[in-house]
Amino acid sequence: MKLALILNVIDPKIGGVMIMGDRGTGKSTTIRALADLLPEMQVVANDPFNSDPTDPELMSEEVRTRVKNGEVLPVSSKKIPMVDLPLGATEDRVCGTIDIEKALTEGVKAFEPGLLAKANRGILYVDEVNLLDDHLVDVLLDSAASGWNTVEREGISISHPARFILVGSGNPEEGELRPQLLDRFGMHAQIGTVKDPRLRVQIVSQRSTFDENPASFRKDYEAGQMALTSRIVDARKLLKQGEVNYDFRVKISQICSDLNVDGIRGDIVTNRAAKALAAFEGRTEVTPEDIYRVIPLCLRHRLRKDPLAEIDDGDRVRETFKQVFGME
Numbered sequence: 285m286k287l288a289l290i291l292n293v294i295d296p297k298i299g300g301v302m303i304m305g306d307r308g309t310g311k312s313t314t315i316r317a318l319a320d321l322l323p324e325m326q327v328v329a330n331d332p333f334n335s336d337p338t339d340p341e342l343m344s345e346e347v348r349t350r351v352k353n354g355e356v357l358p359v360s361s362k363k364i365p366m367v368d369l370p371l372g373a374t375e376d377r378v379c380g381t382i383d384i385e386k387a388l389t390e391g392v393k394a395f396e397p398g399l400l401a402k403a404n405r406g407i408l409y410v411d412e413v414n415l416l417d418d419h420l421v422d423v424l425l426d427s428a429a430s431g432w433n434t435v436e437r438e439g440i441s442i443s444h445p446a447r448f449i450l451v452g453s454g455n456p457e458e459g460e461l462r463p464q465l466l467d468r469f470g471m472h473a474q475i476g477t478v479k480d481p482r483l484r485v486q487i488v489s490q491r492s493t494f495d496e497n498p499a500s501f502r503k504d505y506e507a508g509q510m511a512l513t514s515r516i517v518d519a520r521k522l523l524k525q526g527e528v529n530y531d532f533r534v535k536i537s538q539i540c541s542d543l544n545v546d547g548i549r550g551d552i553v554t555n556r557a558a559k560a561l562a563a564f565e566g567r568t569e570v571t572p573e574d575i576y577r578v579i580p581l582c583l584r585h586r587l588r589k590d591p592l593a594e595i596d597d598g599d600r601v602r603e604t605f606k607q608v609f610g611m612e
Contacts, residue, residue, distance in 0.1 A: 285301075285303050285311070285314060285473040285475055286314065287561075287577070287578075287581070288301045288303075288471040288473050288581050289301055289314070289315065289318050289451070290321075290512075290516065290564065291471070291557050291560040291561060291564065291578070292449050292451070292470065292471070293318070293321065293322060293323075293364075293407075293449070293516055294516060294519045294520055294523060294560040294563060294564055295520075295523055295556050295557075295559070295560040295563075296405075296447070296448075296449045297556060298449075298470040298471065298553055298556045298557055298560065299428075299449075299450070299468065299469065299470025299471075299549075299553055300428075300449050300450035300451055300452070300468070300469045300470050300471070301449075301451050301452075301469060301470065301471045301472070301473060302413070302451075302452045302453075302454075302461070302466065302469035302471070302472045302473070302585065303315065303451070303452070303453045303454075303472075303473045303475060304453070304454055304455070304456050304472070304473075304474055304475070305453075305455070305474060305475025305476060306455065306475070306476060306477045307455055308477075309475045309476070309477055309478075310475075311453040311475055312411055312453055315409055315451055315453060316366075316409075318366065318407070318451075319363075319366040319407075320509055320513075321509065321512055321513050321516060322363055322364040322366065322406075322407075322513075323363075323364060323513060323516060323517045323520070324361045324362060324363055324364070325361070325362065325363075325364050325405060326338075326359055326360075326361060327359070327360060327361070327362055327405075328343075328347050328357050328358070328359065328360075329357075329358035329359060329360040330358070331344065331346075331347060332344075332397040332401055332402075333347075333397065333401050333404050333444045333445060334362075334365065334402075334404045334405045334406065335347040335404075335445070336405065337357050337359045341431075341445070342404075342405060342445055342447065343445070344444045344445060345443065345444070364405065364406045364407070365402060365403060365405075365406035365407070366406060366407045366409060367399050367402045367403040367406060367407070367408050367409065367448075368409050368411070369399055369408055369409065369410045369416075369420075371410075371411070371412055371415055371416060371417075373399065373420065375419060375420065375423060376398065377398055377399060378398050378399050378400060378420060378423055379398045379400060379423060379433055379435050380395060380396055380397045380398035380400070380401055380433070380435050380442075380444075381395075381396045381398070381435070381437070382394065382395055382396075382435060382437045382438075382440050382442060383395075383396060395435070395442045395444075397444070398433075400423075400427055400433040400444075400446040400448070401433070401444055401446065403446070403448040404444070404445050404446050404447060404448060405445075405447060405448070406448055406449070407448060407449045407451055408424075408448040408449070408450055408451070409451045409452075409453075410424075410450070410451070410452045410453075411452075411453055411454075412453070412454050412455070412458065413452030413453065413454050413461065413465070414452075414454040414455075414456075414458060414459045414460060414461050415454070415458060415459060418462075421462060421465050424450065424465070424468075425464055425465060425468060427446040427448075428448075428450055428468050429468075431445060431446060431447045432444070432445055432446055433445075433446035450468065450469060452469065466585050467546075467547070467549065467585075467586065469585065470549075470553040470556075470557070470582065471553065471557065471578075471581040471582055472581060472584055472585035473581060474584075474597060515564065516564070518566070519560070519563040519564045519566075520563075522563040522566070522567075522568060523559060523560060523563045525568045526559035526560075526562055526563050526568050526569075526570065527559070527568060527569060527570065528555050528558055528559060528570045529569075529570070532558075532570060532572065532575060533551075533555060535575075535608050535609060536551055536554050536555060536558075536575060536579070537551050538608050539579065539583070539601070539604050539605055539608050540554075540583065542604050542607075542608065543583060543586075543587055543600065543601065543604055544587075545583060545586045545587065546586065547586075549586070550582060550583050550586050553582045554575065554578060554579050554582040554583065557578040557581070557582055558570045558574045558575045558578050558579075561574045561577060561578055562574050572609050572611065575605070575609075576602070576605055576609075576611075579601055579602075579605055580598030580601045580602060581598075583601045584597070584598045584601055587600060587601075
């Protein structure tokens with residue numbers, strides 16, 4: 285789970301993480317803790333969509349127009365945002381709304397940005413994603429596929445970039461995810477309850493220490509957190525130099541083919557995740573061990589053909605990997 289989250293921060297194009305597991309296993313806690321590790325990014329100052337000052341693909345229409353007019357954009361830094369999408373959120377709250385009255389009386393496009401605008405270039409976290417209303421699932425699927433959010437009301441249409449890392453968590457006992465949404469998550473991690481009594485005691489004692497003095501507890505782990513953040517920042521820079529050699533790429537695609545994985549998304553995500561892992565460990569060359577570590581996370585949720593079947597725990601993926609790569 286932690287590896288999948290870190291790799292997505294290094295390369296957001298991996299496509300997010302779906303984390304399923306038992307109640308009380310720390311899924312939400314771990315995901316929310318990720319906010320502390322997020323590095324800073326450059327944004328256009330006072331822009332509600334976190335527009336990138338240099339990449340036109342990540343600019344809102346308004347910012348793009350300002351660039352075309354030769355305006356020098358004011359730039360500021362902010363932490364990569366992490367936005368919670370509550371289960372009871374309305375479509376207007378998620379997508380944003382157009383102030384029709386202002387548009388008609390003053391002739392301007394008065395747009396009130398929603399959660400998708402806030403999450404642009406950041407992380408959108410949906411707890412209990414398997415209980416999300418179908419119409420909101422459709423909105424998320426549409427935005428995740430196109431990278432843009434379009435709001436249309438009374439003949440007025442406004443679009444803005446909505447590129448976010450989609451992170452979801454849920455308990456499989458409470459209901460399964462729609463296959464279309466499950467396929468949208470780049471990686472899938474399954475979390476079980478810890479069985480080792482010593483580890484359980486350690487978790488309980490750490491929780492007690494935190495409850496008694498949260499500030500002191502945070503201070504104890506501050507150096508480790510900062511070291512991890514700097515590793516992530518370095519990995520993001522190194523990622524562009526990363527390379528998966530042709531032979532390994534063919535083998536990754538052969539594994540996907542042997543496992544009868546639908547579409548090409550599994551191949552793409554595995555290649556990206558392996559490069560991100562190599563970068564995280566300070567390397568540009570991807571090794572078979574990198575692929576072995578990430579491939580179960582990338583493919584296990586793509587194997588299920590029968591909607592009633594359980595998601596594979598990764599063993600089938602590992603076995604196929606060993607056959608294709610000739611490893612024991």
